Amino acid sequence: MPAAPIRRHGLVPGLLLGCLSALACAGQTTPQQRMPAPTATAKMDGLSLSDIAWLRRDGFGLDSATLDRYRRLGRTRFLDGQLAGADDTLPPQVAAQIRALPVVDTPLPALLADYRARAKRYKDTPAGAAKDAARKAIAEYRRDLYRQAAQAELLHAVYGGDQLKEQMVWFWLNHFSVYAGKGPVRVFAADYEERVIRPRALGKFRDLVMATLQSPAMLVFLDNVHNVKGRTNENYARELMELHTLGVGSGYTQADVQQLMRVLTGAGLLPPKPAMRGGRFGRGRPGVVRDGLFRFNPNQHDFGDKTFLGHTIEGSGYAEIAQAVDLIVHQPACARFISRQLAEYFIADQPSPALVDAMARTFRRTDGDIAAVLRTMFLSKDAAAPDGRKFKDPMRFLVSAMRLAYDGRPVSDAAPLVNWLRQMGEPLYGRVTPDGWPLDSASWTGSGQLSKRFDFARVIGSGRNRLFADGDGSTPAANAPPPRAPDLQGSATYRDAIAPRLSEATRHALAQARSPMEWNTFLLSSPDFNYR
Numbered sequence: 093m094p095a096a097p098i099r100r101h102g103l104v105p106g107l108l109l110g111c112l113s114a115l116a117c118a119g120q121t122t123p124q125q126r127m128p129a130p131t132a133t134a135k136m137d138g139l140s141l142s143d144i145a146w147l148r149r150d151g152f153g154l155d156s157a158t159l160d161r162y163r164r165l166g167r168t169r170f171l172d173g174q175l176a177g178a179d180d181t182l183p184p185q186v187a188a189q190i191r192a193l194p195v196v197d198t199p200l201p202a203l204l205a206d207y208r209a210r211a212k213r214y215k216d217t218p219a220g221a222a223k224d225a226a227r228k229a230i231a232e233y234r235r236d237l238y239r240q241a242a243q244a245e246l247l248h249a250v251y252g253g254d255q256l257k258e259q260m261v262w263f264w265l266n267h268f269s270v271y272a273g274k275g276p277v278r279v280f281a282a283d284y285e286e287r288v289i290r291p292r293a294l295g296k297f298r299d300l301v302m303a304t305l306q307s308p309a310m311l312v313f314l315d316n317v318h319n320v321k322g323r324t325n326e327n328y329a330r331e332l333m334e335l336h337t338l339g340v341g342s343g344y345t346q347a348d349v350q351q352l353m354r355v356l357t358g359a360g361l362l363p364p365k366p367a368m369r370g371g372r373f374g375r376g377r378p379g380v381v382r383d384g385l386f387r388f389n390p391n392q393h394d395f396g397d398k399t400f401l402g403h404t405i406e407g408s409g410y411a412e413i414a415q416a417v418d419l420i421v422h423q424p425a426c427a428r429f430i431s432r433q434l435a436e437y438f439i440a441d442q443p444s445p446a447l448v449d450a451m452a453r454t455f456r457r458t459d460g461d462i463a464a465v466l467r468t469m470f471l472s473k474d475a476a477a478p479d480g481r482k483f484k485d486p487m488r489f490l491v492s493a494m495r496l497a498y499d500g501r502p503v504s505d506a507a508p509l510v511n512w513l514r515q516m517g518e519p520l521y522g523r524v525t526p527d528g529w530p531l532d533s534a535s536w537t538g539s540g541q542l543s544k545r546f547d548f549a550r551v552i553g554s555g556r557n558r559l560f561a562d563g564d565g566s567t568p569a570a571n572a573p574p575p576r577a578p579d580l581q582g583s584a585t586y587r588d589a590i591a592p593r594l595s596e597a598t599r600h601a602l603a604q605a606r607s608p609m610e611w612n613t614f615l616l617s618s619p620d621f622n623y624r
Contacts, residue, residue, distance in 0.1 A: 138163050139159070139162075139163070139588055139589060139592075141478040141592060141593060142476040142477070142478050143162070143167070143476070144478070144589045144592065144593060145476055145477060145478040145480065145593075146167065146470070146475055146476040147159070147162060147589065148589075148624045149438050149439065149470075149475055149624060150171070150174070150255060150256050150259075150470065150475075151255025151256060151258070151259065151495075152249055152250075152255055152258060152259055152262075152487075152488055152491040152492055152495060153255075153488075153491055153492025153493070153494070153495035153496055154492070154495065154496060154585050154589050154590075155495045155496065155499045155500055155585060156499055156500070156583070156584055156585050157253075157499075157500060158255065159584070159585060159588060159589060161179075168471070171256075171467065171470050171471070172467075174254050174255070174256040174257065175256070175294060175463040175466060175467060176463075177254060177257065177294065179253035179254050180252070180253060180254045180257060181252075181253040181254075182247070182248070182251050182252060182253065183251055183500065183502050185502040186247050186251045186502050189243075189247060189502075189506070190243075190244050190247055190248070193240045193243065193244055193282070194240065195237055195240040195241050195244070195279075195281070195282040195283075196240070196244055196282050196286060200279075200280065200283050200308070200384060200385060201384075201385060203279050203283075204276060204279050204280075204308075204385065205364075207237075207276050207279045208276075208364055210230055210233060211230065213226070214226045214227065214229075214230045234278060237278045237279060237281075238272050238278045238281065238521065239507060239510055240282065241272065241278065241281035241282035241285070241520070241521065242281075242510040242513075242519070242520040242521065243506040243507060243509070243510055244282050244285065244286065245261070245262070245265070245285050245520055246490075246491070246506055246509045246510060246513070246520070247503075247506050248261065248285075248290075249261075249262060249487070249491045250491050250494045250495060250503075250509075251500065251502065256466070256470075257293055257294055259438075260293040260294060260462070260466075261285065261289055261290050261293045262487060263434070263437055264289045264292075264293055264300065265284075265285060265289055265520075265521075266523075266528040266529055266531070267335075267336065267433065267528055268289070268300075268304045268310065268336060269523050269526055269527065269528035269529075270284060270309040270310055270313040270521060270526075271313055271521065271522070271523060271524050271525075271526075272520075272521035272522065273522070273524070274312065274313055275312050276308075276312060277309050277312050277313050277521070278521070279308075280307065280308040280309035280312070281309060281520075281521045283307075283308075283309070284307055284308075284309040284310075288303045288304060288307045288309075289303075289304075293462070294462050294463040294466070295461075295462060295463070296459065296460050296461060296462070297421055297426075297430060297455070297460035297461075297462055298417060298418065298421045298459070298460055300462070301332075301336065301337065301417055301420070301421060302413075302414070302417055304336070305332070305359070305413070305417070306359070306383060306386040307386075308361055308384075308385045308386070310328070311328075311359070311360055311361055311386070312361070313526070314327050314328035314331055314332075314526060315327040315328060316328040316356055316359055316360060317360040317361055318360075319353060319356055319357050319358075319359070319360075320357055320358060320360075320389075320392035320393075321357050321358070321392055321393060321394045324353055324354070324357060324394075325353070326349055326350060326353040328353075328356060329349050329350075329352040329353040329355075329356055330349050331526045332352065332420075333348070333349065333352065333420065335526055335527055335528075337420045337421060337423075337426050337429065337430075338420065338423060338425045338426055338429055339425065339429035342423070342425035342426075342429065343425060344401065347399075348400055348401055351398040351399060351400040351405075352400060352416055354394045354396070354398050355398055355400065355405060355412045355413055355416045356413065356416075357392060357393045357394045358388055358389045358390060358391070358392040358393030358394075358409075359386075359388050359410075359413060360386075360387060360388075360389065360392070361385050361386065361387060362382070362385050362386075362387045378390070379393075379409045379410065381410045388409070388410040388413075390409050390410075393409060394407070395407035395408075395409065398412070400416055400419060401419045401420070401423065403419055421460055424452070424456065426455075426460075427452040427453075427455035427456045427460070428448065428452045430455060430460075430465070431448050431451035431452040431454075431455055431465060432448045434451065434465065434466070434469060435447055435448050435451060435469060435474075436531065436532070437531055438469060438470075438475070439469065439474050439475060439480065439482070440474070440480055440482055441482060441532045441533055441534075443474065444474060447469065447472050447474050450468050450472065451465050451468050451469050454467075454468040478593070481623040481624070482533055482623065482624050483533035483534075483536055483537060483622060483623055483624075484536070484622055484623070484624060485518060485529065485530075485531050485535075485536050486513055486516035486517060486518040486536065486541075486545075487513065487518055487520075487529075488624070489516070489545060489622060490509065490512060490513055490516070490548070492621075493548070493549065493552050493616050493621075494509070494552065496580065496583075496585060496586070496590075496616075497552050497553060497578045497580060497612065497616070498559075498578060499578075499583065499585065503559040503560060504559065504560050504561060505558050505559055505560070505561050506559075507558070508557055508558045508559055509559070512548050512551070515544055515548075516541065516544050516545065516548070517541060517544075542617075545616075545617055545622065546613070546617045549612070549613045549614075549615075549616035549617040550609070550613040550617075552612070552616060553577060553578065553580070553609055553611075553612025553613045553615070553616050554575075554577055554609045554612070554613075555575045555576050555577045555578055555609075556575045557575075560575075577607070577608040577609040577612055578608075578612060579608065580608075580611070580612050580615060581602075581608070581611055581612075586615075590615075590620070590621070593620065594618075594620050595619070595620055597619075598614075598615070598618045598619070598620045601614045601618065602614055602615060
């Protein structure tokens with residue numbers, strides 16, 4: 093980071109370089125080397141170091157409400173309440189913000205019709221000044237659709253009462269990744285999160301696969317809208333097996349991919365203007381299946397018999413899809429692949445084989461019950477191991493910093509959060525390839541990433557940001573107090589859940605801070621905070 097910005101913001105250059113150096117080196121050393129064992133071993137107000145380690149894995153980040161509920165319920169009841177959706181709530185102001193977003197409040201067919209109408213108007217505009225103005229207008233319209241969808245998810249992540257569910261929504265959004273920049277996917281992104289992923293984040297894995305399969309976002313992103321009899325496209329069939337369910341090297345063959353592609357022919361979207369037939373939109377045609385914008389068109393389906401994963405699927409239309417998904421999710425490879433993905437996300441880049449095996453057994457025993465698999469994982473000794481360290485990806489860093497710094501205080505403008513996440517290289521719905529953002533530690537410890545984290549640690553820790561401005565970000569919200577640095581040092585969350593596990597190096601850096609803003613910046617950019 094250049095020296096000028098350091099001086100401009102009043103930060104101590106040596107401490108800044110020390111923080112960045114510590115973070116950079118942390119990704120190359122063992123947990124014991126990069127972060128000395130905390131000196132505080134006694135319980136802090138009822139919380140042990142294992143409690144703190146467990147909570148830091150369970151949710152995006154700690155706040156006072158989470159600690160209070162955990163103390164009151166104990167670990168098992170706290171976990172079971174989350175898995176049952178006992179507190180899937182938002183502060184009223186935040187819930188109202190999300191509901192007010194047009195991409196959330198407007199029915200999807202109306203959103204898509206508006207998108208198509210605007211695109212047609214732009215296409216039909218003659219070349220010249222009018223075309224240039226129309227190009228700028230539609231580009232801003234598309235950016236706004238994306239910003240709204242991303243704001244909705246970030247508000248849920250920061251303020252959601254069930255933090256385990258919020259992590260699972262983000263996990264599945266990344267696992268079943270879609271790219272907003274492709275065609276009309278940005279139109280579908282908010283619906284994908286709110287109505288496809290969120291209701292099924294803790295349910296049966298099969299239901300989640302079927303819901304993503306039928307979602308407009310996935311159908312467009314992975315091209316199954318173009319997979320029709322006589323003009324096939326195997327893109328989605330391949331990624332469904334390789335990335336979503338079975339993983340590479342699980343035993344399926346290229347022939348299985350091609351057979352699944354045939355099963356999926358005809359699964360697409362309603363056309364802009366469905367063809368009239370007998371005064372009806374094809375409702376009397378046998379074999380048509382409609383669900384929202386999803387349509388299975390039997391006229392575009394290959395009705396021949398298929399041999400898939402060693403089983404014969406007789407040509408019957410839409411029922412073939414459900415049969416194929418059943419075969420996939422009941423493969424032992426699926427149970428192991430999903431279990432390992434979850435353990436890598438929550439526990440460690442290299443989770444213990446014993447833990448993955450236990451989770452996979454639960455997956456098979458419960459017919460893919462996600463909540464049951466998570467319960468097995470979170471009640472294991474691995475989930476509470478205080479010496480396990482995993483570097484936060486940008487989403488986890490940003491959300492955890494917001495939860496600690498503002499402790500449930502609702503922001504008035506979530507647009508800066510979307511921009512900060514983009515600048516850190518992990519924009520929501522921004523992964524071009526279908527594999528989702530990498531969630532291993534090594535992918536996020538480059539010097540550019542660490543420098544950005546320091547910048548945003550300062551922005552969040554100073555309180556001088558647009559988060560509490562009016563909706564356009566230009567003026568302070570009505571009755572808002574003047575900007576000031578959050579009192580992290582004096583917070584109960586810091587005292588009870590962060591201070592006990594700080595390394596001596598971080599304690600020394602904090603002691604050199606010359607203002608509350610610097611203190612907050614050093615804490616939020618420290619290795620201790622950036623590792624879970």
